Amino acid sequence: MENLSLIFGKKKSSKSVAKDRLKLVLVSDRINCNDQMFINLKNDVLKTISNYLEIDENAFEIEIINSEKEESPIINAQVPIKNVKFRA
Amino acid sequence: MSEVIVITSGKGGVGKTTASANIGMSLATKGYTVALLDADIGLRNLDVVMGLENRIVYDIVDVVDGNCRIKQALIKDKRNPNLFLLPAAQTKDKEAVLPGQMQKLCSSLKEDFDYVIIDCPAGIERGFKNAISGADKAIVITTPEVSAVRDADRIIGLLEANNLSNPKLILNRIRMDMVNRGDMMTLEDITEILAIDVLGVVPDDESVIISTNRGEPAVLDIKSRAGQAFRDISARISGEDVPFMDLNTKENLFDKLKKAFS
Amino acid sequence: MTENSVIFKGNRDGIIIYLDENIAYEDLKYELNKKLKDSSTFFGDTSATIYFHGRRLTSFQEEELTYLVKNNTNLKVNFFLENHQKYDNNEIELQKINSNNKIIRNYKKENEENTKKQEKPKFRKSLEEKIIDATSHFKNRNKKDKNIEKLNLSNTKYHKGSLRNGMSLSFDGSVVIVGDVNPGAEIISVGNVIVLGSLKGVVHAGYTNNQEAFVAAICFNPTQIRIADLITYIPKEKRVLDAPKMAYIENSKIYISDL
Numbered sequence: 001m002e003n004l005s006l007i008f009g010k011k012k013s014s015k016s017v018a019k020d021r022l023k024l025v026l027v028s029d030r031i032n033c034n035d036q037m038f039i040n041l042k043n044d045v046l047k048t049i050s051n052y053l054e055i056d057e058n059a060f061e062i063e064i065i066n067s068e069k070e071e072s073p074i075i076n077a078q079v080p081i082k083n084v085k086f087r088a
Numbered sequence: 089m090s091e092v093i094v095i096t097s098g099k100g101g102v103g104k105t106t107a108s109a110n111i112g113m114s115l116a117t118k119g120y121t122v123a124l125l126d127a128d129i130g131l132r133n134l135d136v137v138m139g140l141e142n143r144i145v146y147d148i149v150d151v152v153d154g155n156c157r158i159k160q161a162l163i164k165d166k167r168n169p170n171l172f173l174l175p176a177a178q179t180k181d182k183e184a185v186l187p188g189q190m191q192k193l194c195s196s197l198k199e200d201f202d203y204v205i206i207d208c209p210a211g212i213e214r215g216f217k218n219a220i221s222g223a224d225k226a227i228v229i230t231t232p233e234v235s236a237v238r239d240a241d242r243i244i245g246l247l248e249a250n251n252l253s254n255p256k257l258i259l260n261r262i263r264m265d266m267v268n269r270g271d272m273m274t275l276e277d278i279t280e281i282l283a284i285d286v287l288g289v290v291p292d293d294e295s296v297i298i299s300t301n302r303g304e305p306a307v308l309d310i311k312s313r314a315g316q317a318f319r320d321i322s323a324r325i326s327g328e329d330v331p332f333m334d335l336n337t338k339e340n341l342f343d344k345l346k347k348a349f350s
Numbered sequence: 351m352t353e354n355s356v357i358f359k360g361n362r363d364g365i366i367i368y369l370d371e372n373i374a375y376e377d378l379k380y381e382l383n384k385k386l387k388d389s390s391t392f393f394g395d396t397s398a399t400i401y402f403h404g405r406r407l408t409s410f411q412e413e414e415l416t417y418l419v420k421n422n423t424n425l426k427v428n429f430f431l432e433n434h435q436k437y438d439n440n441e442i443e444l445q446k447i448n449s450n451n452k453i454i455r456n457y458k459k460e461n462e463e464n465t466k467k468q469e470k471p472k473f474r475k476s477l478e479e480k481i482i483d484a485t486s487h488f489k490n491r492n493k494k495d496k497n498i499e500k501l502n503l504s505n506t507k508y509h510k511g512s513l514r515n516g517m518s519l520s521f522d523g524s525v526v527i528v529g530d531v532n533p534g535a536e537i538i539s540v541g542n543v544i545v546l547g548s549l550k551g552v553v554h555a556g557y558t559n560n561q562e563a564f565v566a567a568i569c570f571n572p573t574q575i576r577i578a579d580l581i582t583y584i585p586k587e588k589r590v591l592d593a594p595k596m597a598y599i600e601n602s603k604i605y606i607s608d609l
Binding site: 014015017018021024025028029065072 | 136139141142145178298300301302303
């Protein structure tokens with residue numbers, strides 16, 4: 001039913017608009033509220049990158065932000081590279 | 089002269105956030121500069137109702153903690169350049185802000201805006217105390233239900249005890265079909281108990297749910313009767329003398345205009 | 351003959367002493383004294399309200415006769431009321447206090463349960479004390495009246511304005527609210543509570559254990575009513591909105607009757 005409306009160029013029903021917005025806003029809320037998950041994420045990312053690159057762990061930063069341009073939240077990471085670990 | 093108005097109720101779910109969004113948008117449409125302040129830290133909703141949820145970068149706690157300037161946190165509404173939103177924080181709770189900090193924030197906002205509308209959280213604890221600490225005037229919202237009216241009475245008592253005398257009443261979600269059957273309290277029944285002046289009566293209207301779905305306040309919809317009620321309320325806030333809507337008819341502004349031009 | 355110049359008549363509300371208005375006051379005094387001495391064993395130790403009837407007395411005379419009664423009997427005299435309009439064997443009609451100084455109370459309705467009692471119900475005595483006290487005080491303002499001193503006049507707090515949900519008013523004395531008491535509001539009084547408006551909240555009169563306290567309101571509709579150590583509420587079937595009523599303790603129960 002929804003797809004038909006899209007095909008014929010009609011406006012989406014307000015409830016679908018609501019559902020979509022709600023999903024996005026909850027993603028944002030859940031990420032921001034889940035501190036432990038975030039800490040684990042940060043550590044795992046650090047570990048994985050360290051497998052390939054030598055990085056400055058003290059200056060390593062990860063944040064999740066709501067960008068004005070994108071619709072959903074994005075991960076912004078600052079990874080200062082000291083050296084490469086593997087050479088091709 | 090700038091005014092800081094807090095919109096409160098005691099009971100949750102009676103329409104504070106809807107009213108804040110609509111009154112703010114409507115005053116901005118009239119040409120006044122308006123700052124909307126979401127004081128419900130930890131359970132923010134004003135951003136969603138306004139459709140501004142994905143533009144949040146900084147919030148009220150960032151401002152109060154000094155992590156950013158007020159201007160950086162204020163979100164300008166794309167539909168109306170007079171209207172700004174200062175969102176609540178989602179990851180903190182009400183202990184993150186002190187009443188004194190709220191007062192300072194409101195004083196700063198007053199310098200740049202004609203109206204500061206504060207969306208107060210439900211309850212009577214810290215969130216409520218924070219929200220009222222910077223306010224000059226108060227609006228109490230209630231629905232025509234025993235529980236809501238009882239809580240409104242408590243809130244009025246607390247407001248009066250905190251120097252917010254003469255709060256005004258908005259009776260929200262009234263259903264004239266039920267009133268006429270005798271199944272719902274009337275405005276008179278409620279003012280008899282609460283004994284405060286009435287700012288407006290808003291009919292229960294599906295268009296409010298649809299407008300929240302889309303993030304488009306009902307005052308922007310010419311066909312919405314609730315929207316019309318909020319437009320009238322804003323007019324009264326700004327000093328105009330507007331007669332109360334006839335709630336017994338199902339006509340909205342669009343119908344009336346059609347009639348006038350037919 | 352002087353023998354009938356003083357006549358005692360008792361009923362469940364008290365004792366009426368009829369005084370002949372024609373004989374000399376000194377003779378009357380003598381007669382009363384004699385009759386009291388003869389009857390003292392009959393009266394025993396009861397507590398009773400004494401009414402003098404039939405003769406205009408000066409304050410001084412009233413005081414003297416009162417003194418005689420107290421001295422010659424073991425009667426615990428509560429107060430004296432003169433000049434009631436009507437007297438019938440089984441009922442007394444007093445007029446309600448208003449600015450013209452008349453006292454009304456029709457005891458017929460409320461006394462049906464008390465027909466067996468000789469002694470006047472405690473609550474009503476205390477009510478009369480407070481109401482009459484206002485008139486005799488007015489009358490005797492230039493004279494020190496021993497009777498008034500003996501009556502316990504409580505402090506009264508007058509509160510102008512309504513009590514909203516969440517507000518609580520406690521006072522070490524009686525309370526008069528000139529306004530409403532909304533649901534969720536609470537009054538705690540050591541004495542009586544009178545609401546000149548709607549009473550819809552919780553009220554506790556006679557805190558902690560003054561059985562003589564009462565509660566009255568123009569629109570009597572409390573969520574819960576407490577007097578002394580008793581608690582009750584009005585069951586749904588018996589609720590009448592917007593009616594003036596009062597509540598008091600009688601026979602260890604809280605009674606609610608129309609004002």
